[in-house]
Structure formats: C-alpha cells, structure tokens
Amino acid sequence: MKAIIKYISSIFKALKSLFRGMAVTGHYISHPKEIITQQYPENRETLKMFDMFRGEVVLTHNERNEHRCTGCSACEVACPNGSIEIISKRIEMPDGKKKKVIDKFVYHLSMCTFCNLCILSCPTDAIKMSQDFEHAVFDRSQLTKVLNKTGSKLMEGVR
Template identity: 65%
Template sequence: MFIVKYIKDVFSGIKSLLVGMRRTGYYFTHHKEIITEQYPDNRDTLVMADRFKGEVVLLHDENNEHACTGCTACELACPNATIKIVTKFDITPEGKKKKALDKFVYHLELCTMCNLCIIACPTDAIKMAQTFEHSVYDRAELTKILNKPDSKIREGVE
C-alpha cells in the first residue's frame, strides 16, 4: 500500500541516518580513540623504522675515515643520476698514483630513496639514514657533499 510504504521509507531512512550519527557520536565522546601523534612535540621519542630510507649518507668512523673507493658503482646504479663521484689521484707512500674519492656529491633534491646505490656499493660505504626533516628555504642546500672535509679512505678497503 502506498501510504504504508511511504511511512516505512521515512522511518528506515531516519534509522539509517541515526546509525551513522551514533557512530560519529561515539567517536565524539570517546577521546581515547584519537590516534593523533603530535609531531613536533614527539620529536625526541619518534623512532623511525630501521629500514626507513631517508637520505643517503657516507659512513665515517671516528678517525674520519670512510670506505668509499670512488668506484662509481653507485653512480652507475642510480636511475636518475642523484650521485656524482668526483675522484682524484692520491700518491701512495710507494710513489704510485691511486684513485681516491675527492667529492661524493649527492643531490637530495633528485633522490627517490630507491636503495639501488646501497645494493650496488661493493664496500658498504654508504647507507640510508633515517632522517627525514629535509625542508630548506633554498634548493641549493639540498645538494650535499657527503664526504667530510679531510676524510680519507679506511686502510685495507679496496
């Protein structure tokens, strides 16, 4: 019958609306369901997953030595030329010329954190750091030189 169906429609419609309102009302009154993490306040306790890929860093030990031989394997592996290795020739004590790393230029603004350079590195000289706060006011600051000044290659790394 028309009128019965009409009234049924009205009531089932109102009921479905009330069900939705009950759900939002539940969350309105239950503040323990809030899942917000207050970012700048939790900086000290924020732990990134250890596999998180934030940026490429060249590992230096306490003697300011790294393991990069300047072989350019990472440069070749990088799909978008994020890494540029500039090499120089050191004179070894024996008087031989030896290729060594001069500058490890890293374009963070190009990097897509794909991890291919890390896989390619034969000496595990580079790794992914867990930093993520990369915002700067000037684009040029994102181009970094990863080897520290006066750092040199660790003994025995070939």
C-alpha cells in the same frame, strides 16, 4: 516451518556478528594505550622511525674520520636519475704508486627518489640510508650535498 526457523536463526546470527564487531571497537576504545597516532612536532626528541625507513643517503664515517668509499662509482652507475656524482682524484702513495680516491661525493637530494639501488650496489657498504626525514630548506642549492667530510680518507684495508 523450515523458513521460519531460518528467519529466526538469521536474526540471532546477525545479532551475534554485530556484537562481535562491537566487541572489537569496544576493545579499541577501552585501551587508549594502543593509539597509534603520533604527535609529531611535540615528540621530536623521542620520535624513532622504523628501521627500513629511507630518509637520505649518508656516507658513514668512523671516529677517526675515515670512510669506506673507494670511488668505484658503482652507485653513480646504479642511480636511475643521476642523483649521485663521484668526483675522484689521483694521489701519490708513499711507495710511489698512484691511487684513485674520492675528492667529492656529491649527492643531489632534490633528484633522489629513495629507491635504495645505490646502497644495494655498493661493494664496500660505504653508504646507507639515514633515518632523518626533515629535509626542508629555504634554498634549492642547499639540497646538493657533499657527503664526504673534509680531510676524511679511506679506511685501512678497504679496497
């Protein structure tokens, strides 16, 4: 007797669980707004990557063409595969002191693994990861970038 009750209840249990599964997929098909596929080349204008996305390293400049990089080369040391080279120079300040500033912030995108260690190691928050991910170019040499803009200088008060 017990076996028969178990047999019959197992059928109803199975049907219940099957209907529960069908309710989930039924919800999906009846809510086309929840579709997560993005049509990439068409939605280029409106496409927004998520906040933590690591596209490429950029040196932030403000509107007066100033950056926050002091040339301490902590990022160069932190980089595990040598994607960053900091070429610094010494300039003479108006008060006669000599100061070290960056000449070129060279970034090899072709070698970068987007590990984020350079950004974490930067003491002045000069560099960050951008959202840009369309890196394809026709020549490998274009992947070596100089990140500081021409004529840019160190922001006041950053040391």
